[in-house]
Amino acid sequence: MAEGYKDFIAGTVGGFSGKLLDYPFDTVKVLLQTQNSLPSTSTSTGAGTLHSSIQSTAAATPQTIAKTTKSAPPLPVYRGAIHCLTHTIETGGFRSLYQGISAPLLGSMAENAVLFLSYGEVKRMLGEKPGEKELSLLQLATAGGVAGAFASVVLNPFEVIKGEQPGACCDAAMSSCFVLRPTLIQLG
Numbered sequence: 384m385a386e387g388y389k390d391f392i393a394g395t396v397g398g399f400s401g402k403l404l405d406y407p408f409d410t411v412k413v414l415l416q417t418q419n420s421l422p423s424t425s426t427s428t429g430a431g432t433l434h435s436s437i438q439s440t441a442a443a444t445p446q447t448i449a450k451t452t453k454s455a456p457p458l459p460v461y462r463g464a465i466h467c468l469t470h471t472i473e474t475g476g477f478r479s480l481y482q483g484i485s486a487p488l489l490g491s492m493a494e495n496a497v498l499f500l501s502y503g504e505v506k507r508m509l510g511e512k513p514g515e516k517e518l519s520l521l522q523l524a525t526a527g528g529v530a531g532a533f534a535s536v537v538l539n540p541f542e543v544i545k546g547e548q549p550g551a552c553c554d555a556a557m558s559s560c561f562v563l564r565p566t567l568i569q570l571g
Contacts, residue, residue: 394499
């Protein structure tokens with residue numbers, strides 16, 4: 384049983400650490416992917432329009448995006464990933480790279496905790512004894528498959544919430560708490 388606690392703690396810490404390292408890259412990726420689809424509320428061109436665009440994302444509807452894109456094609460805000468990263472830090476500070484991290488962080492911690500715990504438990508159930516009896520490749524694959532199944536059950540609610548709040552990583556007013564209750568009521 385003590386091994387299970389170790390696996391759980393290791394998974395939680397691993398999920399936390401991994402998401403802290405990964406999230407700024409994900410933020411830059413999302414900003415680059417959405418830079419031409421965000422409606423601009425400013426008449427200036429270039430990087431200055433990003434933050435006004437991001438602020439209007441939460442209130443944007445498909446109709447307003449369509450109106451904006453029909454009138455004039457939006458200009459790219461960033462020249463590339465490095466420019467996006469440096470511009471985001473210069474305009475919003477280093478913390479802006481982590482805006483909206485709460486739900487992904489909790490999801491990653493939960494997913495990895497369950498993944499590590501279930502993988503270790505299944506390996507022990509299959510008879511693994513470190514230093515004495517090693518499992519075959521098929522047994523390890525079985526343990527990994529079972530662990531993945533358990534982890535996907537835990538991760539699914541976080542992915543539903545993430546899908547219900549597009550652009551929330553860019554909008555401080557929109558948080559997982561505001562999306563969680565309506566999502567649970569609607570989807571059960």
